[in-house]
Amino acid sequence: MRVFPRRTRRPGAGGHHQVLFVLAECVPFVIALAVLAIEFTPAHFLYTGPLLIATPALAAVTMGPRGTLAAVILAVAVSVATATYNEAWGSDQVYTNFLALTLVSLASVATSSAARTRREIELDQVRRIAVAAQEAVLRPVPARLGPVRVAGMYLAAETGAQIGGDLYEAVQTRYGVRAIVGDVRGKGLPAVRAAAAVLGAFREAVHYEDDLVDVVNRCEAALRRDAAVPGVIDPEALVEGFVTVLVAQVPDAPVVEVVNRGHPPPLRWSDGRVDALMPASPLPPLGLEEFITGPRGRTESYSFLPGDRLLLHTDGVIEARDSGRAFFALPEAMTQLEPRPERGPRDFLDRLHQDLLRHTDARLVDDAAMILFDRVDGADAAGAGPGGQTVRPQ
Known part of the structure; x- marks a missing residue:
């Protein structure tokens, strides 16, 4: 269930460039087929040698070593076929074309291999930087915080991605365990910056603000400050950007306190049943406070007994679809999982x-x-250690 609309993707976003790239990869093979069509028809009086020679060079620009090698094989095969069909063996022109094709092919394969090696080195550097950014923005949560055992997981949709616009954090404070989960509208670096701004404000405010509403207000103020920095976010992002967040507090008492700003409600597993902790008065996400006509939120309390589990999540989980476009039934999936309290929240996640x-x-x-979060009865939970994890697609 979703309280506020999710971000919408622009039609054809990224698709135009992908189509152009695919067309560019097809050019060398189209040229080879065009040469075949010319040589095996009355149009064979046209001189097609330079076209075949250019085929490997064009393939090296858009494809890797395997694609370039395939273009080389095709060009050689076409050259042999056309020379045989036209009974041109023995002429200086045929041998000159073969020599030029051989030299260009060797250079193209070597260039393609070198370019691939260079790209792999650059990608490895980018991944190391992404790991460092992940550790700074999304820190692993401890396996035990006060009265709860904890586990966190980030599921990256894009292969090789480490972080994006989703965020979470759990901190032990004098008020109890405080946690946040959120989702930034948008993608790319602006989303990462917004997530970092909200998380930074949360990590500071949770230790000083008595009221969870004030914690959320501090996060909202930080988001506004970040968006107001000239040149950081483009004007369109300033208009459209917002962040859905949910802040929760688990004190020593058997309750959980929640402030929800436009985020999917947390799910509480208790005695084999899963309940969504719906807000009594839904409020808009951070960045859309102009739509608030009354109080800027209030803390709502729900029972959270020993043995209960509480799942905070972003809508990337509940909006995941199968091949039939059916959404992932998260409450049902939680209900059907066999309880393994001795293995803790990491196994459940x-x-x-x-x-x-x-x-x-x-x-x-x-x-x-x-x-x-797994609520425990006060006994120490086994297996302390990092509970956070980033998962790439498999």
Whole structure:
């Protein structure tokens, strides 16, 4: 269930460039086929040698070593076929064409291999930077915080991605365990900057603000300050940008306190049943406070007993679709998972993740984040250590 509309993708966003790239990859093979058509028809009086010689060079620009090699093989095959068909063997022109084709082919394959190696080195550097950025923005959550055991997981929709616009954090404070989960509208670096601004404000405010509403207000103010920096976010993003967030607090008392700003409600697992903790008065996300006509939020309290589980998540989980366009039924998936209290929240999240991959055939179209709390009865939980994890598509 979703309280406020999710971001919409612009029609054809990225598709135009992808189509152009595919067309560019086809050019060398189209040229080779065009040479065949010319040589095996009355139009064979046209001189096609330079076209075949250019085929490997064009392939090296748009394809890797394998694609370039395939273009080389095709060009040689076409050259042999046309020379045989036209009974041109023995002429200096044929041998000159073959020599030129051989030299260009060797140079093209070598250039393509070198370019691929260079790209792999650059990609490796980008991945190392992404890992460092992930550790700075999305830190692994501890496996135990006060009265709860914790596990977090970030599911990256794009292969090789580490972070995006989804965010989560859990912190032990004097008020209890405080956590946030959120989703920034948009993609790319502006979304990462907005997520970092909200998380930075949350990490500071949770230690000083008594009221969760004030914590959320501090996050909203930080988002506004970040968006107001000249040159950081373009004017269109200033108009359209917002962040859905949910802030929760788990004190020593058997309750959980929640402030929800346009985010999917958390799911509470208790005695085999899963309930959505719906807000009594839905409020818009951060960045859309002009639509608030009354109080800027209030803290709502729900029971959270020992043995209960609480899942905070982003809508990338509940909006994941299968091949039939059916949404992932998160409450039902939680209900059907066999309880394994002794293994803790990490095992539960891992099994939930596998269910999600099976539902989507391992094709996530949106980033997703989950953070799970197990309420314990005060006894120390085993297996302290990092509970956070970033998962790439499989």
